[in-house]
Amino acid sequence: QVQLVESGGGLVQAGGSLTLSCVVSVSTFTSFTMGWFRQVLGKDREFVATISSWSGGVTNYADSVKGRFTISRDNAKMTMYLQMSSLQPEDTGVYYCAAGPQASVAGRPLAQDFNSWGQGTQVTVSS
Numbered sequence: 001q002v003q004l005v006e007s008g009g010g011l012v013q014a015g016g017s018l019t020l021s022c023v024v025s026v027s028t029f030t031s032f033t034m035g036w037f038r039q040v041l042g043k044d045r046e047f048v049a050t051i052s053s054w055s056g057g058v059t060n061y062a063d064s065v066k067g068r069f070t071i072s073r074d075n076a077k078m079t080m081y082l083q084m085s086s087l088q089p090e091d092t093g094v095y096y097c098a099a100g101p102q103a104s105v106a107g108r109p110l111a112q113d114f115n116s117w118g119q120g121t122q123v124t125v126s127s
Contacts, residue, residue: 002026002116004097009121012087016125020082022097022118030054030075033103036082037111038093038123045096045111049082052105060105065091087125094120 003025012018020036035050049071052058056073070083080097098114 002029002032002099004099004116004118006095006097006118006121009095009123011124011126014088014125014127016087017083017085018087018123019084020095020097020121020123022080022082024078024080024099027078029078029099032099032101033105033114034071034073034080035098035100035103035109035114036071036080036095037098037114038091038095039120040093047109047111048095050103050105050109051080053101058105060107060109062108084123087123089125089127092123092125095123096120 005023008020031053036048037045038048039045047062050060051071059071068086073080097118099116100114103113
């Protein structure tokens with residue numbers, strides 16, 4: 001069973017930066033498409049970014065975060081990252097990392113395509 005543990009969330013002022021980490025429990029992590037999603041109370045979980053398996057040479061971002069967020073992975077550390085800069089209040093939410101061995105990187109990935117999830121980490125951006 002794949003376990004994912006996120007960390008790095010917190011409270012930050014608008015314009016600030018945070019880096020989220022997601023540690024994966026299995027070495028087969030290298031073969032997984034990985035993603036970050038976020039959720040605000042009362043709304044569906046929404047796509048933020050995805051990264052391809054192995055070298056992570058293909059990435060995809062939601063339009064709302066493109067140019068501000070960077071997704072990356074370190075296979076040796078079995079860890080995925082989300083570097084977030086120029087944060088805005090609308091970025092507030094619970095951020096989840098997800099693993100989907102068969103998930104697509106491109107287009108607009110759906111939460112239902114990912115079958116392993118972390119517990120989430122809260123990101124709050126104050127204005």
